[in-house]
Amino acid sequence: MARFFQPKKKTQLNTKHQSLTIEKLDHHGAGIAYQNKKPIFIEGALPGEQVLAQLTESKSKFGRANLIKIQKPSEQRIEPFCPHYQECGGCNMQHLAIESQQEYKQQTLGQLMSKFAGQRIELEVPVVGDAKGYRRRARVSLKLNKKTRQLEFGFRKKQSKDIVTVTHCPVLNSDLDALLAPLHQLLSGFSNQESLGHVELVKGDNTNVIVLRHLKALKESDQLSLEALAKEHGATLYLMPESDQLNRVVGESANYTEAGVTIPFEPNNFIQVNQKVNQSMVVQALDWLELDEQDCVLDLFCGLGNFSLTMAKKVKQVIGVEGVDVMVDKAKDNAKVNGISNANFHQANLEQDFSGQLWAQEKFDKILLDPARAGASGIIEHISQLGASRVVYVSCNPATLARDSQSLLNQGYKLQKLGMLDMFPHTSHLESMALFVKD
Secondary structure, eight states, X not given: OOOOOOOOOOXXXXXXXXXXXXXXXXXXXXXXXXXXXXXXXXXXXXXXOEEEEEEEEEOSSOEEEEEEEEEEOXXXXXXXXXXXXXXXXXXXXTTBOHHHHHHHHHHHHHHHXXXXXXXXXXXXXXXXXXXXXXXXXXXXXXXXXTTTXXXXXXXXXXXSSOEEEOSOOTTBOHHHHHHHHHHHHHHTTOSOGGXXXXXXXXXXXXXXXXXXXXXXXXOHHHHHHHHHHHHHTTEEEEEEEETTEEEEEESOOEEEEETTEEEEEOTTSXXXXXXXXXXXXXXXXXXXXXXXXXXXXXXXXXXXXXXXXXXXXXXXXXXXXXXXXXXXXXXXXXXXXXXXXXXXXXXXXXXXXXXXXXXXXXXXXXXXXXXXXXXXXXXXXXTGGGTOSEEEEEESOHHXXXXXXXXXXXXXXXXXXXXXXXXXXXXXXXXXXXXXXXX
16 A cells, blocks of 8 residues: 655644743753753753743753743852843853852763763862953954944854954953954944954963954055054054964064963964963873873873973973974974973874874873863874873863773773863863873
8 A cells, every 4th residue: 555755743832931940050051940851951040940931942852942031049140240141152151150150060070970981089179260351362253234334343142143242351351351442443444344354362471462354455544553553552463364374563473471481372373261270270280190300291182382391391201292283383483482302292183093103102101181172082092002101181071081081991091080170260161180090
């Protein structure tokens, strides 16, 4: 008998406002309520709260809802300090007291490691810094509104490509924050505003950096006025006519000094956004490794030498490995700037076979890894072959840390220490550090 396809009827989404009780937070900071045992994720809600919410998505295993009203607030709820908080997508946790944010992140880290790596361990005291003014880097979006013909200048809205105009950001370093209003005023008078891409602001110890991405050549008078603003504020100005082209037109190259080493950088190089926490992170990592002057140390995903250069002053030799050629060259230059001769840097894609490279033939006493969010799946299986007795893993994604930890445990390492680093206060982003030891 012939069978004819009959599409399933779509379930009508119940958009009526519903009162829900929040049980806990998920790993991204959203509140979780349960409806017939199905989790409903509600951004901006806190555990213990009774809220009025409206469903926006309903799947078989979960749902999502918008927060309409707080009917019964949590004792931990506070008034956000930023006037743009309800719209701006830069922070998502300002409604929770900073101490409670840190406790939540500690719990999240512990739960993920317990769930995926099967490890229960008492967490170390968290590494924390300033709750405000901590960001030393920000990208400001620019867009000419076709209807109003006004230049939108600020940060992306939550879950949107639209821009919230921001001329004061409380989590941005005060020197960079002071540049927002005058830059907005100046760029709003530019010709060809539709060709403006974004502004990058970066804080160095010796200078503040302004980078303007533009898709067409700037009018001479516009460029001169921008150069005058940079000089007035003692800033370094770069123009970026192409995504891979930086032209410095005013000021000196930037650098920062941490843990006794000076690290020059270009504005398109990766540096940790929170300088105070980064300083403490480097100190803690070196302390956990228990470095000895006879040690040979491998620094994987080494970047500009954030860890390598400081380690080199305490050990016999450091080998740094990084996937980006430009960063490797910069790390080599930075070693010369600091008079360091026992740190060597190599380029390698650590997601591919690297066994033929000379550095991979050596044995190491200690290893440090600081990968991107994707983790270190390409090299993690080979760590024990490299000979290290102590491994420190710095992670910006607890999920991939938990995954990679399973491999290290299978290789005979034991998780000895685990700690949270509050690199990004008022967001759910979680930086962590783990120490693995093999007898």
